[in-house]
Amino acid sequence: MAKQSGQKFKSMLVAQMLLKYSDEEHPLSVEDIQEHLQSYGIDAEHHSIVRDINDLEDLLNIEEKQSLKEEQSFKAKQNSKEEQVVFLYNRAKLGYTIERGFRDRVRVFYVSERPYELEDVQLISECVNNAKFVTDKKARQLNEMIGSLVSEAQAEKLINNAYTTGRVKTQNNKIIYAVNTINEAIKAKKMITFPYYHYELKNVAVQKPSRKGKPIAVSPFALVINDNNYYLICYSSEKEKMMTYRVDRMGEVKIVDVPRDGEDEFAQINMKEFTQRVFGMFRGEKKRVTIRFINPLLDTAIDRFGTGSNVTYSKIDDTHFTVSADIEISDQFFSWVCGFRKKAKIVSPQDVVEKMEKYISDLSNMYQKD
Numbered sequence: 160m161a162k163q164s165g166q167k168f169k170s171m172l173v174a175q176m177l178l179k180y181s182d183e184e185h186p187l188s189v190e191d192i193q194e195h196l197q198s199y200g201i202d203a204e205h206h207s208i209v210r211d212i213n214d215l216e217d218l219l220n221i222e223e224k225q226s227l228k229e230e231q232s233f234k235a236k237q238n239s240k241e242e243q244v245v246f247l248y249n250r251a252k253l254g255y256t257i258e259r260g261f262r263d264r265v266r267v268f269y270v271s272e273r274p275y276e277l278e279d280v281q282l283i284s285e286c287v288n289n290a291k292f293v294t295d296k297k298a299r300q301l302n303e304m305i306g307s308l309v310s311e312a313q314a315e316k317l318i319n320n321a322y323t324t325g326r327v328k329t330q331n332n333k334i335i336y337a338v339n340t341i342n343e344a345i346k347a348k349k350m351i352t353f354p355y356y357h358y359e360l361k362n363v364a365v366q367k368p369s370r371k372g373k374p375i376a377v378s379p380f381a382l383v384i385n386d387n388n389y390y391l392i393c394y395s396s397e398k399e400k401m402m403t404y405r406v407d408r409m410g411e412v413k414i415v416d417v418p419r420d421g422e423d424e425f426a427q428i429n430m431k432e433f434t435q436r437v438f439g440m441f442r443g444e445k446k447r448v449t450i451r452f453i454n455p456l457l458d459t460a461i462d463r464f465g466t467g468s469n470v471t472y473s474k475i476d477d478t479h480f481t482v483s484a485d486i487e488i489s490d491q492f493f494s495w496v497c498g499f500r501k502k503a504k505i506v507s508p509q510d511v512v513e514k515m516e517k518y519i520s521d522l523s524n525m526y527q528k529d
Contacts, residue, residue: 394421
C-alpha cells in the first residue's frame with residue numbers, strides 16, 4: 160500500500176528533484192532520479208520517468224521545443240540512439256518546457272531556467288549578508304530560504320560567495336520581530352512601549368537599560384534605514400517633539416491600545432530634510448558655505464551635496480572647482496573636510512573659516528608633546 164501510495168506522487172517527486180538538484184552545470188541522469196525515487200520506496204523504469212515528464216507537460220500546459228544544439232550533436236554521432244530529455248522552465252507559459260535532443264546514450268534532466276535568475280538571487284543574498292541589522296544567525300536562515308529559489312549547487316555558491324568576515328553585525332536577534340511589531344503599530348496608529356539600552360564600560364562594554372529599565376512610550380510613524388541600522392521615527396508626548404531610536408537597542412516592543420499622538424507634528428516635517436538633519440554628518444547652525452576642491456573630487460562632492468537647485472558648482476582654474484551649499488556647521492563637518500587634507504579648503508564665509516581654524520588648532524594642541 161505504501162508503494163502504491165508513493166506511486167501517486169512519483170511525477171511530483173521527479174519535478175521536485177529536478178528543481179532542487181539540477182541546473183545547466185549539474186544535469187541529472189535517469190539513474191540519479193531512480194535512486195532518489197527509491198529513497199521514497201518507489202521503483203521506476205526509464206520509460207516510466209519519461210512518461211512522468213510527458214504527464215507534467217500535459218498537466219502544466221507546456222510547449223514542446225527542439226534543441227538545435229543537440230540535433231547537431233546527434234548528426235555528428237550517428238551511433239548515438241538514446242534520446243535526451245531536458246526539463247526547462249518557460250517564463251512565457253509560467254510552466255515547464257521539454258526540449259528533446261540526443262546525447263550519446265545518456266539521458267539527463269535539468270532545469271535550465273527558473274522564475275528568478277541566479278544573479279538576482281545572488282543580489283538578494285548579498286543584501287542580507289551586508290545588512291548590519293540582521294544577525295549572523297538570521298542571515299544564515301534567510302540565505303537557506305533564498306537558496307531554495309535555485310538549485311542546491313547554486314545555493315552553495317551563494318553561501319561560498321558571502322564574505323562576511325569583519326562586518327559588524329547586531330547582537331540583537333529579536334530585531335526582525337521588533338520591526339514587525341512596529342509596522343503593525345504604525346498601521347494601527349497605536350502607541351508602543353519598549354525598554355531602551357545604551358552601552359557602559361565596566362572592564363568591557365556592556366548594555367544597560369536607560370531610565371533604570373522604565374519603558375519608553377512613543378507614537379511610531381516611520382522606520383528608516385541609515386548606515387545599515389534600523390531607526391524608528393516617532394513622537395514623544397513626554398518630550399513634545401519628534402524623536403529617533405535605534406531599533407537594535409530596543410528591548411521587547413509592545414503595542415499599547417492607545418491612539419498615537421503627534422499626527423500634526425509628523426505632518427509638518429519634510430521627511431527628506433528631517434532624515435538628512437538627523438542622520439547627516441552636518442548637524443548645527445545652517446549656513447551657506449563655499450568649499451574649494453581639486454578636480455578629481457568632483458564625484459565625491461556631488462555624492463555628498465547632490466546637484467539640486469540650491470547647490471552651485473563653479474570652475475576656478477584647470478585644477479580646482481568650488482561648491483556652494485547650505486550646510487549645518489558642526490565638528491563632524493570640519494572633520495569631514497580635514498579628511499581631504501590639502502585637497503579641500505573652506506573659503507567662505509569668514510566666520511566658518513575661523514571656526515575651522517579653531518577646530519584644527521584644538522586638535523593640534525591636543526597632540527602637542529608635554
